[in-house]
Amino acid sequence: HHQPRHTREKRFTDVIHSTISQGGRVLIPAFALGRAQELLLILDEYWANHPELQNIPIYYASPLAKKCLTVYETYTLSMNDRIQNAKSNPFxxxxxxxxxxIEVFKDVGPSVVMASPGGLQSGLSRQLFDMWCSDKKNACVLPGYVVEGTLAKTIINEPKEMGRLKQKLMTQFADRNTKILTPKNCQSVEMYFNSQKMAKTIGKLAEKTPEVGETVSGLLVKKGFTYQIMAPEDLHVFSQLTTTNVTQRITIPYSGAFNVISHRLKQIYESVEQSVDEESGVPTLQIHECVTVKHESEKHISLHWTSDPISDMVSDSIVALILNISRDIPKVMADSDAIKIEEENEKKAEKVMHALLVSLFGDVKVGENGKLIINIDGNIAELNKESGEVESENEGLKERVRTAFRRIQSSVKPIPLSAP
Incomplete structure (x- = not known):
């Protein structure tokens, strides 16, 4: 069933007019004889009735169509009354x-080109299609029948096939909140995704429900588009992955006293435990329960640790410390000397803390009971240096002194392995 002729002509000219108005180009693939001359006649009349379009060129690019046009110009008496009664030759x-x-074609702006062949399988019409199809402002008008297996047939069938695919997907995912898009060629599509990734805890980590705000630590495993958090010992149960520990050992030349290393490590790290190795009976130091230092012999020190980022960092600092001791200080130090130096360091730390408090609060004195008395504009605060407790009637001053002392203390004391 065909639409009326004037309706089809209007659709044809409307598409061309809107494309030209947007600055686009129009390609009309057509056969050389028959419909091509009729369409050119429609376009020429439309241009004559629309002066605003008369600066837009219309071309027909077919040697055969040019020859056929001569026949049309000659035999106008064989055509309908409208052609015969025209004042001039319409063709x-x-x-x-x-x-x-195409070599002489100046593609510098909007234009209308009718070119053969009509199937877009080769020739000038195919060349122009390849040049223009990537710009969504341009249009390709297929005015008539196209042969199966040609590019023109593919262009006509594609919307129908996409429509059937869309309907199939909508039926298949009807129970989900799914939106099916069928954009045109070169049409931009914006898709929005939730940037937050959700992970499920499984295995031992899922035995207890964490409180709100509680941190859950484990291994994050990605399977497809899902994420799971599990304990390292559950990795081989819920995935095809396994874990292993890398134990590292390094031996360092050292001929000094072992207690010197112990003394220097206690100045740096908060947790340094002395013990004896059960197998060899040599003295050892355990730093934060992650790195073990052994006095292997009179000339060597060995470090042992299970590799992880924190333990590797601690072991590197211990190696640097031992090498520095070997170079800079005497080889032997008596225990009494070490204790004396440690006491002197504690006195220095107290002096530094007192000086920093004076710089912050001004009037800071030592009371009879050993507490520090801080006076600011008549507001008194008493600070216990041992416990860090502060007594004051002014809550604001009390909190300020407590916070300042805690920060000063953390800066002069040995480093803990992790933040409190």
Missing amino acids: SFKHVSALSS
Whole structure:
């Protein structure tokens, strides 16, 4: 069932007019004989009735169509009354020009080109299609029948196939909140995704429900588009992965006293435990329960640790410390000397803390009971240096002194392995 002729002509000219108005180009693939001359006649009349379009060129690019046009111009008496009664020969086009080849075509703006073949399988129509199809402002108007297996047939069938695919997907995912899009070629599509990733805890980590705000630590495993958090010992149960520990050992030349290393490590790290190795009976130091230092012999020190980022960092600092001791200080130090130096360091730390408190609060004195008395504009605060407790009637001053003392203390004391 065909639409009325004037309706089809209006659709044809409307598409071309809107494309030209947007700055686009129109390609009309058509066969050389028959419909091509009829369409050129429609376009020439439309251009004549629309002066605003008369600066837009119309070309027909087909040598055969040019020859056929001569026949049409000659045998107008064999055509309908409208053609016969025209004042001039309608096929002597005023707004349509012949185009011999693409080499002489100046593609510098909007234009209308009718080119053969109509199936877009080769020739000038295919060349122009390849040049223009990537710009969504351009249009390709297929005016008639197209042969199966040609590019023109593919262009016509594609929307139908996409429609059937869309309907199939909508039926298949009807129970989900799914949106199916069928964009045109070169049409931009914006898709929004939730940037937050959700992970499920499984295995031992899932035995207890964490409180709100509680941190859950484990291994994050990605399976497809899902994420799971599990304990390292559950990795081989819930995935095909396994874990292993890398134990590292390093031996360092050292001929000094072992207690010197112990003394220096206690100045740096908060947790340094002395013990004896059960197998060899040599003295050892355990730093934060992650790195073990052994006095292997009179000339060597060995470090042992299970590799992880924190333990590797601690072991590197211990190696640097031992090498520095070997170079800079005497080889032997008596225990009494070490204790004396440690007491002197504690006195220095107290002096530094007192000086920093004076710089912050001004009037800081030592009371009879050993507490520090801080006086600011008549507001008194008493600070216990041992426990860090502060007594004051002014809550604001009390909190300020407590916070300042805690920060000063953390800066002069040995480093803990992790933040409190």
